[in-house]
Amino acid sequence: MGCHLCEYYCAFAHSGKIDMVKAFSGDSKPQPRLTIEEGDSINFAVSCRHCETPLCVKSCITGAMQKDEDGRVFVDESRCVGCYTCILVCPYGSVIPGKEKAIKKCDLCIESGKPACAENCPNLAIVYEERG
Amino acid sequence: MLLKEGQVRIPSGCAISGMFSREGRRISGQDIVKSISVMHDRSNGLGGGFAGYGIYPEYKELYAFHVFFDSNEAREDAERFINRHFDVVNLSRIPTKKHPRITDAPLIWRYFVSPLHGKLEESQLEEKEYVARCVIKINTRIDGAYVFSSGKNMGVFKAVGFPEDVGEFYKLEEYEGYCWTAHGRYPTNTPGWWGGAHPFSLLDYTIVHNGEISSYDANRRFMEMFGYKCSLLTDTEVITYIFDYLNRRQGISLKDCASIIAAPFWSEIDKMPQDMKEKFTAIRNVYASLLITGPFSIILGYEGGMMALNDRLKLRSMVAAEKGDLVLVASEESAIRIIHPEVDRIWSPKGGEPVIATLSGGEI
Amino acid sequence: MGINYFTPQYEVCRDPKKCIKCKVCMRQCANEVHSYDEELDMMVADDSKCVDCQRCVSLCPTRALRITKYQNEFKENANWTQQHITEIYKQANTGGVLLSSMGNPVPYPIYWDKLLINASQVTNPSIDPLREPMETRVQLGSKPQKLEFDEDGKLKTKIAPHLDLQVPIMFSAMSYGSISRNAHESLARAAEELGTYYNTGEGGLNEDFYQYGKNTIVQVASGRFGVHVGYLSAGAAIEIKMGQGAKPGIGGHLPGEKVGEDVSKTRMIPVGSDAISPAPHHDIYSIEDLRQLVFSLKEATAYTKPVIVKIAAVHNVAAIASGIARSGADIIAIDGYRGGTGAAPTRIRDNVGIPIELALASVDQRLRDEGIRNNVSLVVAGSIRNSGDIVKAIALGADAVYIGTSALIALGCHVCRSCHGGKCNWGIATQRPDLVKRLNPDIGYKRLINLVHAWDHEIKEMLGGMGINAIESLKGNRLMLRGIGLSQKELDILGVMHAGE
Numbered sequence: 002m003g004c005h006l007c008e009y010y011c012a013f014a015h016s017g018k019i020d021m022v023k024a025f026s027g028d029s030k031p032q033p034r035l036t037i038e039e040g041d042s043i044n045f046a047v048s049c050r051h052c053e054t055p056l057c058v059k060s061c062i063t064g065a066m067q068k069d070e071d072g073r074v075f076v077d078e079s080r081c082v083g084c085y086t087c088i089l090v091c092p093y094g095s096v097i098p099g100k101e102k103a104i105k106k107c108d109l110c111i112e113s114g115k116p117a118c119a120e121n122c123p124n125l126a127i128v129y130e131e132r133g
Numbered sequence: 134m135l136l137k138e139g140q141v142r143i144p145s146g147c148a149i150s151g152m153f154s155r156e157g158r159r160i161s162g163q164d165i166v167k168s169i170s171v172m173h174d175r176s177n178g179l180g181g182g183f184a185g186y187g188i189y190p191e192y193k194e195l196y197a198f199h200v201f202f203d204s205n206e207a208r209e210d211a212e213r214f215i216n217r218h219f220d221v222v223n224l225s226r227i228p229t230k231k232h233p234r235i236t237d238a239p240l241i242w243r244y245f246v247s248p249l250h251g252k253l254e255e256s257q258l259e260e261k262e263y264v265a266r267c268v269i270k271i272n273t274r275i276d277g278a279y280v281f282s283s284g285k286n287m288g289v290f291k292a293v294g295f296p297e298d299v300g301e302f303y304k305l306e307e308y309e310g311y312c313w314t315a316h317g318r319y320p321t322n323t324p325g326w327w328g329g330a331h332p333f334s335l336l337d338y339t340i341v342h343n344g345e346i347s348s349y350d351a352n353r354r355f356m357e358m359f360g361y362k363c364s365l366l367t368d369t370e371v372i373t374y375i376f377d378y379l380n381r382r383q384g385i386s387l388k389d390c391a392s393i394i395a396a397p398f399w400s401e402i403d404k405m406p407q408d409m410k411e412k413f414t415a416i417r418n419v420y421a422s423l424l425i426t427g428p429f430s431i432i433l434g435y436e437g438g439m440m441a442l443n444d445r446l447k448l449r450s451m452v453a454a455e456k457g458d459l460v461l462v463a464s465e466e467s468a469i470r471i472i473h474p475e476v477d478r479i480w481s482p483k484g485g486e487p488v489i490a491t492l493s494g495g496e497i
Numbered sequence: 498m499g500i501n502y503f504t505p506q507y508e509v510c511r512d513p514k515k516c517i518k519c520k521v522c523m524r525q526c527a528n529e530v531h532s533y534d535e536e537l538d539m540m541v542a543d544d545s546k547c548v549d550c551q552r553c554v555s556l557c558p559t560r561a562l563r564i565t566k567y568q569n570e571f572k573e574n575a576n577w578t579q580q581h582i583t584e585i586y587k588q589a590n591t592g593g594v595l596l597s598s599m600g601n602p603v604p605y606p607i608y609w610d611k612l613l614i615n616a617s618q619v620t621n622p623s624i625d626p627l628r629e630p631m632e633t634r635v636q637l638g639s640k641p642q643k644l645e646f647d648e649d650g651k652l653k654t655k656i657a658p659h660l661d662l663q664v665p666i667m668f669s670a671m672s673y674g675s676i677s678r679n680a681h682e683s684l685a686r687a688a689e690e691l692g693t694y695y696n697t698g699e700g701g702l703n704e705d706f707y708q709y710g711k712n713t714i715v716q717v718a719s720g721r722f723g724v725h726v727g728y729l730s731a732g733a734a735i736e737i738k739m740g741q742g743a744k745p746g747i748g749g750h751l752p753g754e755k756v757g758e759d760v761s762k763t764r765m766i767p768v769g770s771d772a773i774s775p776a777p778h779h780d781i782y783s784i785e786d787l788r789q790l791v792f793s794l795k796e797a798t799a800y801t802k803p804v805i806v807k808i809a810a811v812h813n814v815a816a817i818a819s820g821i822a823r824s825g826a827d828i829i830a831i832d833g834y835r836g837g838t839g840a841a842p843t844r845i846r847d848n849v850g851i852p853i854e855l856a857l858a859s860v861d862q863r864l865r866d867e868g869i870r871n872n873v874s875l876v877v878a879g880s881i882r883n884s885g886d887i888v889k890a891i892a893l894g895a896d897a898v899y900i901g902t903s904a905l906i907a908l909g910c911h912v913c914r915s916c917h918g919g920k921c922n923w924g925i926a927t928q929r930p931d932l933v934k935r936l937n938p939d940i941g942y943k944r945l946i947n948l949v950h951a952w953d954h955e956i957k958e959m960l961g962g963m964g965i966n967a968i969e970s971l972k973g974n975r976l977m978l979r980g981i982g983l984s985q986k987e988l989d990i991l992g993v994m995h996a997g998e
Contacts, residue, residue: 002525002931003524004525004556005520005521005524006519006521006556009517009521009558010558013558021517021558022515022517022559022561024517025517025518025519026517042930121558124935124936124940125940344621345621345964347617347965347974347977348965348970348971348974349974349976350973350974350976351970351971351973351974352970354865354973355865355870355871355973357865358868359868383643383644384645385644385646386646388650389650398630399632399634400630408651408652412650412652415652415656416644417636418636418640418656418659419643419644419654419656419871420644421636421969421972422871422969422973424969424970426964426965426966427621427964427965427970428964446624446629
């Protein structure tokens, strides 16, 4: 429904802060790992699909982009050199340039186990489910 | 001042007992007095009573009215009414014995009557309906007069006191009948009005009841649509009217009556075969307002039969037994064993399952 | 046109320390209250547009928002209150009839809150619904005078068609048009799962919803919108709407803006045309005409469906109900003056009709006095707010209740009473696609089920407390009620004693 709350909850979840107000105060605002595309009647949350054969992993020149045994595609930020190849090859446009060198992408909120975007979507438009 | 039955609703706990000879043997009133007396602690001295069937063989074609009068004026008023509507074949005081624990007795009279032909025809009513309406009229319109028994070849005897004392007071040992029911009352708030004791009766239907039904006002307001006036505000009164309405006026068998007032649960109905499902769904639908909830154990006496029934959760104790042609029912087993220490069969009927005994041998 | 006399009703209070400028408030407000000021780099609000629907407050992730009454007071006057004055300003401005929605908000007495429920102590055991069967299933319809059985004890009497409710709660008539498609879908799916019924209202039945037919009551109102034989046959019962508690004596008006492609098809009227329901049914000018319509509808559906007649609670409701009970109708629905609406003239909503509690008590008693209470079932509506209200309604004599506003609240409605604006931020009373999608029926129907289950549990607890284990034994059982703070006259009408008696 285009409320963009997922973006804010995503950014907050990755900000390392325990208070949302704190997370967004100060000059450097935390960055979300997904973006809402708005259309006339359809709004859509663009986030990583965690593809079965991820082109980003294939094309990563440093091996920073990886897929773990659970199928989660994640980036090892310490190895990312910011070449943006992954951004170019991602068919969904779900890899985002970071404010710093490393790119940003959805990690399914691995630490909490519950993706913040789905947890906080007021209309169940984003759901987190296992597929195949 | 304490309000009496009819002015206020009085809940009460109780003891009940009943015995029935399927062969129609005449049993002395002494037995039932003995039976109810062992349950002394279930009553508190504020009401006891008995109903006997087959006790007036010499007048068996006539309606026997037992009436309480507060005063001679009330008696005269009531007699004027009775004379206008009935042919009175015999009238007398009901014989009683002075008893130290039975006090404040009203005037207690008995009338053997038959409806006046002209009046009955004029009313265009069926005979029993005519008699019933006359009784209700006396009880609601004539101050100080109360007809507490009105069937043929049967009679109710009741008073304020412990049931065993009431039995002595009325000299029940002098009566014999094929069926007796008895009641010991434990009301929680009453000045002790004689009319409030059980059994409650209309025509030949008598009810003794132990319990306090939670559906009372739903039942009462439904019954009052059909000309009944619940003047006593007691459970027993409304239950009697329900039987009169269903069994006498609508011709529904007592077994089906039991399925109306203690209806099977929907969960049971849903499991029944199709035709039974339809029947019981219709019963719960059409007679929804006659379902009785809350605890009750009742014994219904009627001409030629006796039925005992528990509420569907069996929230009141009730035991039944057979001994030869005798069927016995009581709140406690002791009340049966005191008369017949050895019985052929004794059991505790399930909630909502009627125990029916009839003169023809009948079902049980 | 000179001075604008209008003052805002509400004030948007934003805690700048908490606001993270995520703009969710701005994006979610269809009234366009919130906006982002780039120069100031902060969120600002135009209070005058706020209707206090609480959408922004609910979605604000940092709880930075609060809506309060606008703290501007006209000179104090018990007679000329600020509301009376501003309404005059409005009408002097526009020359129009004031419109409002939802139920009557005026502080008339609420009799539910002056009735108390009984419980068992000592002389009679209370019943624990967790251990013993506790029945809240209800059958609605006309009952025969008596049942007859053949020699084998089998049923001979034919029973007229009935509604079978697993809970004594149904969803009131709310048309597709006044509420959204997603709201309808939520109600229909919830009714199906709960084993009860929802009501199409007068807007016809969308083809996609025919699948819920066995849990649907189809309404026939004065405008006859969307009525055809397929529609009549699609439902489990047919309701003739004679009146509505929020606006007795007048018809309805769905503005053309709300009549889009889908609504147009369902209502069988052109896109964009106003849907005006006349005040009376123009084929019913008296009770004998009603009888004809009842039987026309029964003929059309081969006597397979019960017919409900819905009326507003007005002064002589008892006599009217008595007439309906003899008209061939199977169920009478009575809607009290607090019943909701998608739009009604304010003066009518606030001044016409009587409380459902009094209407119910007098109708039930009247039908009993006439010995015809079993001819019909009684369903009451018009502000049933919780399970306590339901228990009281049934004890006064109702067979079941309709809930409308409560159901919408379960779907998120905050009773801001702006349905007539068509910009419901909760996606309920709107046809704007971007707003409708805010109500996800997958969430909505579960919330409705939760609500009704919760109430059913509570009803069972209260029944058990009274020592009753089947809801029919509560019906009309007025001894289970006592009044508190009521006059003798009110007690007499309600047929209950005062607490302590």
